Amino acid sequence: MSKISAITSFKQNNTKVAETQTKSNSAYYHDEERAKREELKESKILPDTFKTKFNIATHKVANTLSVYPTKGFAGDKNSNFYEFLTMGMFPYVTGGLTFIALFNGITKHFSPKYAEKAGKYGLGMALGVIFYGIAKEVSKKLISVPVKMKTGINMDEPYRKVIDLIPRNCEEATKEQERQEKLKAEGKEDNKAFEYHTTFESVDFPRMDLYYKTGKGENRNEYFDMIAEKNGFGTNLPDSDQEVKPFIKEVVTKARTAQTLSQYLWAAVGLGIGVQKPWGKLLNIKTPKYTGDSVFKYIGKNIKTFGACFKDSCVEFFNGGVKGAINPKAKVAGRAILGLAVLTTVLGTLNAVRNPYMNRQKSTDNNNVFTNNNKVQEG
């Protein structure tokens, strides 16, 4: 099979899978009994679509605000590390909001002169915090997208993990077992919980197993063949999975490192843009009552203002101010941070996608040949 055809066929298959998965997935969310039973049984890769991500986010947010803290405060046995980490989004959001409140919370109590000054400063810091968060999250894509394009490895491939819940104690366990037996007969067992992870979230234990095709007549190594072919390991390899697994792990590790380092620098850039002066114009926005505009016109106009502010702020961040009032230190600092962010992103991505295995594989192969000339001695 030629390289292109292998990739194309994988893509086609994958699209089919994605379609069916989307179908079943949506079915799950709409509580279709049959689909639910199927889906419940095992962990499964979900199609990497906006819809899935939206659903996962909803699941996480809803649980963070309800189930997880309830379990956590009760000290539940099933409250695990995943739930703790998921709840980690809560301090992120509340922390951002508290920071905004710190800078803006009491401005209105100040005398007008100070209130105006504090208001502008507060707005800058508030936008800074918001842009910090946005830039931090979005910038990860700057690495994961090119990595996927070059190597075919999707770092953000979501999968649903099915967790069997532990009974609270031995006494309960027996009762619980009986109850579940009954429920199972009806196909309604409720001793499962879902966690949403990405397949390469752990580099020590990546869920490569989820990529095997186990259906009848399916190419078991289809995914690994695709990766092998795309990254120059060759085609029709007898054990493509064994060949590419270390490679995948390495790519993911490198890319993750690059993401971690660059995301905070991008966040700093985001904050830098948020604290620029042009945003002050937003403070002058009047209420629709005052302007007499229709709602749509009003929204449209203000989106335009926001856009203009954003553009001006980006320019000012880059130039260290407007012409004639350049702050040379801010210019140097701003450009340095931006440069560093771009550099870590670009170099990090290049470092991640290069394939050192090709050369290494050959040299190790040679060394592993036991010949009379090359006898391995102990120690």
Add this chain to the structure above:
Amino acid sequence: MASLIELTLNNRLTQLDTTKNVKPDKPKGHLVDTPLYKVPFEYVGDLAKDTYGVVKGLRGKANDHELGKQNDIGMKLGSLAIAAYLMSFRPSNITKLMEVVGVGSFFTSMALWPKLAIALPLKMRTGVDIQQKYVDSYGRKKYFYQDPQYLAWDLYSKEQIDKMGEKMGVPYDVPNRDEVIKEKARKMAVQGNTLWMATAGFATPIATGLICSGLEPIVEDLRQKYALKHSQRIMDSQAWFNASMAAPKAKVKEFDSYITETMGSKIKDTKKLVSLLNWGRSQHISPLMDKSIEKDLEKLLSNAQNNVDLQYIEDLYNKFSSTLAKAGISKSKIEEYFKNAGLFGEQKTFIVRYQALKPNSEALDLADATKEILDELIDKKAKKATAVSLKSEIGKDSIENFVKDFNRKILDEETADKLKKVFNELSNYFNREGKLVQWENARNANSADSMRAHSWKKVTNEIFSAMGFSSKEIEEMSLEGSKTMKIFDDKVQELVQNPTRYQKAVKRIAQKIAEFDAVTGSETRAQYRDYVDRLCDLSQKSLKELGFDTTSSYIGGRPFIYNDNGVILNKMEALSGSLRNLKKVNFDEAILSERASMYRILQILDLNKRIADGTLEGQFNVISKEFPALFNPNFVAVEDTAKRTISKYGLNMHEAKLNKGMEKVGQNAYKTVMRLLYGHLPERYIKDATLDLISKSTSGEETIKYANGFLKAAQEKGIEAGYKVITDAGFDKIEISRLRTGMHPETIEALFDAGKKSGVDLVDNMKVYMQTFIENVVNTRQDGALRNHNLCGYDLTGSMKELAGSASNSLKNALVGIYPDKLLRDAANEISNRGKWLRKFGLGGAALLTGTVLATMFFGHLPKKEMYMKDGNK
């Protein structure tokens, strides 16, 4: 090469006994128990490990633990980037520093919140440390309770678990007691971690804010001390004094490339060159420095006088005559003029004539000369008629350009060399000045970083706390300008009724003022004058050697001449166009202005005290004897107006309202009142009273001795010298000071007390200030300094121009200081804004902390039924 491990493994598997050697290593995990003093080392060690994790990550070899830890590194890196960026925005060093403190506080609060608010109360109550860390067999440091489903209990000894159980109060008759203890600990950890996640988002920012606002004064104090010491060290080391400190590379490059570009051609417009030479320009003095350099450049770049060549004059003549002929002026007249002027004859004649016209000019300025020729040739009427045609024919610009062009020298190696030397010399000056400015900024500059600003804050804060304003009062003062003085005055009235409180308040405020006075005393000022002299002497000399006379004398100027009392005798003369003198005067006046603002608060307090117990009235009576003009039926009105004005406006001499009040009673009365307010009692009265004082406190013979001593010194050297004689003799200091200053004895006592610690005689300082005020403000202008004053302008050529109309000179402005209402309102604003913020978030933080600690009380609870369950909690 295959790695050693691979080889060993290979050998073990293929050649040797496979079962014997392949077995798990012994576990090496242990709990982490770092004593407090080791925490910083541990932190550094962990940081190094985490950084190594990043390197491993970039090689694709990191494990999950290391990848997770990278987040900490990234976050710190990003936060430092943010601090660095925000620092570039902040105007002063302290605000810059606070950005770093902010980042530090953020990470500290993030780390400390779960430890102090959650883990510590739990540990104290139950012995379980839910923030306990352990190192696993692979050397990875983790939280013990991080994953409650995989707890490495084997790291705890039986004793440790028993100890926990005892503290938790788990009964001994519980079956599977260890399991129950572990379960309780696990439960606590899950609950504690959940509480951590629920509260951290609110607690971290609030704690960061509170830590920062608590640390700010401390950091500022430390920074201040460092800045003072550091800048002094630079000055002491004299490194700044040594020559050849190069300009920044970019400036040198710019200058060099300009010289290379213009080499071999004429530099017609010197503006660019001026700006290149004057690269270290400060906004304040730039125009004057520019002008000086420009003037010197004109000289350097023009052909020397004796090089005026005949061909040029002929050209000039031809051009003029043909054009002027066209304008209707007869050729003979022009020729006659040019002959007289010597243009056709000896060049010298021309120059002599020109110099006769302008006796002070050193250089031959042909542009001016041509203009004068034109003026003389064409009488006014003719000029008017011919102006239009003349302009269209040759144009004024073209004449000037023609002359200028001719006048310029082609830039040759020698001149370029000289320019380079000037550039270097000026660079030296700017660099040295930079060091001095650093010293000056640490002490006395209009920036938040200076000690002056720092003590300003201290004094203003002290005013509010010493006088006992409530936060509500401060808020009202900050919100409404009209209320500021009213509330202040009410408080003053309340204070003056109570001697103890009054003295305490005055003492507290004065203590802070004395601290400022101590560091800006005559020593500091003398030191500054010395530095300025050294700085200016060096450059004055070397620039003069290079022929940059104007710039040299602008920097150097004429030295001030001081009298015994430190008063400048030749101020007007010496100030003319001298950077040296300007610097000195600015430095002194800045200190004076700050002192004046502070002293005025003390004066208001003192004055109200005097009004309250009738002292002022007594003083009025004395004064009125000295000023017969006040012996009229209107006197009561004068006194009344004065009192009312004082209590209403608190010595706001700038206020038009006050002036209006004073207009009613006349200028003499106004001056009298001002003298009284500023403790300037008539000399005769003071003498009488002093003699009276002497006679009261000693025996007859001694009285005569001291009185004679006093009178002799007073007659010879002034009354202050007289006082010195009797204070030295040990007379009641307070009484004498009362006579000298007119202030209330209680005020004087408090001021003496306050100055002790800093070694400052505040009474004396205030006396000097009052006297200067009377001399320079009251006695010279009726209306005092005005709100919209202008600083007096200095120009190159000489005289100090006092601007007309509403302007007042800088000394007056300094003497008046900041008006009390503005001072109080600004300070009230700052205090109340900070207070509001602290109250709101401090309360929020306290509530959160209390709630969190209380919540931990309910953690780890296990129902009895579960505890006594036979199979335990397996």
